Amino acid sequence: MTVTGGTAGDVPVGVPRVPAQEAAERELSKPMYHENDPNLLQRGIDRFWDWVGDLFDSAAGAAPGGVVGLVTVVLVVLALAAALWWRLGTPRRAPAVGQDSLFADGPRTADHHRSAAEHHASAGRWNQAVQERMRAIVRSLEERTLLDPRPGRTADEAAAEAGRSLPAHADGLRTAARSFDDVTYGGRTADENAYRRIAQLDTALERAKPALRPAGAGTAFTQAPR
Structure with missing residues (x-):
């Protein structure tokens, strides 16, 4: 680059291009030239809105009718959502059940649980089969009044209570309750x-026959000989 002086008699001064460019960059890098520049947060926000604008433009280009068509589609979707909300109402949570509750659904008979257990077993769904069979055991004991029906009872609690009435099966009840807990809460797989x-x-x-103790010996049940 050639720079000439201010008068006709001055001798031209030659300035190389690269040093001149570096000098200009140094000059422009001074803080006085950037006092009004947006900060990092503002630049990020500007880039975000630029991205939103590009996305909206792309969607408008793909929608029939351009921007008008896109706005129409959005309004229709919002209207449908409002109609569904008005029709169905605010979602409500179901009544909370104890985290370890044995029965997660409504009351069913022992035979219903046994039938469900056999159905799962025939399909090889052993986790569900174990769960339903344990529920059948507890429901059967409730139906026979060996256990008082109590919402929120856990499998461990049912096994402990039933084991006091039928001590000969206490170990089996504890094992069954442990299997139920393993597949229901422990993430294990039954076989x-x-x-x-x-x-x-x-x-x-089902074959265990509870018998009352002799008068004066209390009201606990014992298993009668088979």
């Missing part, structure tokens, strides 16, 4: 043997 053990316990408990 056919685990289910068959609980099914055999269910059958044995």
Whole structure:
């Protein structure tokens, strides 16, 4: 680059291009030239809105009718959402059940739980089969008044209470409750043997005949000889 002086008689001064560019960059890098520049946060916000604008433009280009068509689609979706909200109302949570509650759904008979257990077993769904068979055991004991029906009872609590009435099966009840907890809360997987053990316990408990102790000996039940 050639720079000439201010008068006709001055001798031209030659300035190389690269040093001149570096000198200009140094001059422009001075704080006085950037006092009104946006800060980092503002630059980020500007880039975000630029991205939103590009996204909106792309959507408008793809929608029939351009921007007008896109706005129409958005309004229709909002209207449908409002209609559904008005029709269905605010979602409500179901009544809370104890975290370890044995029965997660409404009351069902022991036979219903046994039927569900066998259905799951026939399909190889051993986790569900174990759960339903344990529920069948507890419901059966409630139906026979060996256990008082109590919402929120856990499998461990049911096994402990039933074991006091039927001490000969206390160990089996504890094992069955542990299997139920393992597959329900422990993330473990049951197998056919685990289910068959609980099914055999269910059958044995059906045959167990509680008998009252002699008068004056209390009201606890004991298992009558088979």
